[in-house]
Amino acid sequence: MKKEVIFGVGAALLVFLVKQGLDPVPFFLLAGAMWALHYYLRNRGLERNFETLESKGEGEFVPHVSFADIGGQETAKRELVEALDFLREEERTKALGIRPLKGILLTGPPGTGKTLMAKAAAHYMDSVFLAASGSEFIEMYAGVGAQRVRQLFSRARRLAQKIGKNSAIIFLDELEVLGGKRGKHTSHLEYDQTLNQLLVEMDGLRAEDGVRILVIGATNRADLLDDALLRPGRFDRRVQVDLPAKEGRRKILEIHTRNKPLAREVDLEKVAGETFGFSGAHLESLVNEAAILSFRKGKEEIGLEEMEEALDKVLLGERTDKRLRREELERVAIHETGHALVSETLRPGSVGTLTIIPRGKALGFMRPAGEEDRSLYTKKYMEEQIAICLGGAVAEEVIYGERSTGAANDLEQAARLARNIIATGLSSLGVVDEEYTPKDRICQEFQKIMDSQVKRVTGIIEEKRDRLQQVAGVLLGEEKISGPKLRQLLALDPEAEATRTPA
Numbered sequence: 001m002k003k004e005v006i007f008g009v010g011a012a013l014l015v016f017l018v019k020q021g022l023d024p025v026p027f028f029l030l031a032g033a034m035w036a037l038h039y040y041l042r043n044r045g046l047e048r049n050f051e052t053l054e055s056k057g058e059g060e061f062v063p064h065v066s067f068a069d070i071g072g073q074e075t076a077k078r079e080l081v082e083a084l085d086f087l088r089e090e091e092r093t094k095a096l097g098i099r100p101l102k103g104i105l106l107t108g109p110p111g112t113g114k115t116l117m118a119k120a121a122a123h124y125m126d127s128v129f130l131a132a133s134g135s136e137f138i139e140m141y142a143g144v145g146a147q148r149v150r151q152l153f154s155r156a157r158r159l160a161q162k163i164g165k166n167s168a169i170i171f172l173d174e175l176e177v178l179g180g181k182r183g184k185h186t187s188h189l190e191y192d193q194t195l196n197q198l199l200v201e202m203d204g205l206r207a208e209d210g211v212r213i214l215v216i217g218a219t220n221r222a223d224l225l226d227d228a229l230l231r232p233g234r235f236d237r238r239v240q241v242d243l244p245a246k247e248g249r250r251k252i253l254e255i256h257t258r259n260k261p262l263a264r265e266v267d268l269e270k271v272a273g274e275t276f277g278f279s280g281a282h283l284e285s286l287v288n289e290a291a292i293l294s295f296r297k298g299k300e301e302i303g304l305e306e307m308e309e310a311l312d313k314v315l316l317g318e319r320t321d322k323r324l325r326r327e328e329l330e331r332v333a334i335h336e337t338g339h340a341l342v343s344e345t346l347r348p349g350s351v352g353t354l355t356i357i358p359r360g361k362a363l364g365f366m367r368p369a370g371e372e373d374r375s376l377y378t379k380k381y382m383e384e385q386i387a388i389c390l391g392g393a394v395a396e397e398v399i400y401g402e403r404s405t406g407a408a409n410d411l412e413q414a415a416r417l418a419r420n421i422i423a424t425g426l427s428s429l430g431v432v433d434e435e436y437t438p439k440d441r442i443c444q445e446f447q448k449i450m451d452s453q454v455k456r457v458t459g460i461i462e463e464k465r466d467r468l469q470q471v472a473g474v475l476l477g478e479e480k481i482s483g484p485k486l487r488q489l490l491a492l493d494p495e496a497e498a499t500r501t502p503a
Contacts, residue, residue: 127169316365353365
């Protein structure tokens, strides 16, 4: 309506000036220049005010994601629901004198479901949900970020009133971009001004306001956040959204396979055991890739073969067209079998799959079998892990007399484990401190750990050299060997041992 009035008044004024004998060309040029400036600034973000939110339907402002749709985060969900109940049960919180929450911080690795948790919180509260990324507030123009923060809070109140809600949730993803420690950016103070405005807006939130606003922030780098954001009265609650444990991974897999036809042979419990370290996003990608593989093969169900191939793809990437020479393939087979031999010797039943099919940057891969999740690691466990990492390189050295560059990643992992043994006080040095312990002592201890494991692995490989070459030959022909078949070939499977004919 305002635009029509302005246009009408402008047109009438222009007609009046023409009748007075004035040349209208300068006015057209001035109007064109002003329009061009307006268009330039709008595209540069100076007038960006989250106007795209108004294009949604009213029902789209309250997410349809509930806590029941999120698996593997029972502790985080319980903490978040408890915090939200302070807002839902307003009378009880007032009676007990509880200060209303203004902000909740979700921290954890990428892909663990922080955005879903925020949407579920809005669904649980029946609140308007507005989301923005920290990077959307930062511009090269001074004052733009602060302006956008003000607009976002104002828009949340206005939208809640428009659709008849008494609360709104503002979700700020990548909060470390918007709320990073002040004073780090010496070029200009735009970052600091934006953060200051966010602090002011959060301080201005009152329970007596017509619309209660809760700010939910998400970050995987909480160490970068400014201390002023984390003090009581701003982000009052911190909810850790960690990688799911085995039971949590199984629940996530069940959620993502609800609308997908699974073959009876697929055991989600087993898949969950083999996906240690996977986030919810990884698990969703795993199921999706398995469905794509089934589609390519013209199958109507997702089978065990597709799940295993999808697991390899998520871990390592798509199969490559890289063609290795025969001698290179033989070396890769020896290398991967060396890993498997050491692993099965130290931890029987620990190998899931052995393959020399190139994927991503890997020429071969030994995938461990599913094992129980661990929170603590002993010196014995880490030394065994170092030995397994060294198995490939030592196997090459025993068979060919020298190592290759294919062991670079294995050696990095082994070195990291050895440093961890020293740093956690599990080495013969006892408790150490990088600042006060002489570096030459740390270096000597590091070398001592590595040398002892190289000697240990060399003994295993030399003792079972014939088995190593036998399994490598089978792997070279079949390209992929399952864990049970590997144990049968190594004669480490109890059933295989029982059926062997005595020499």
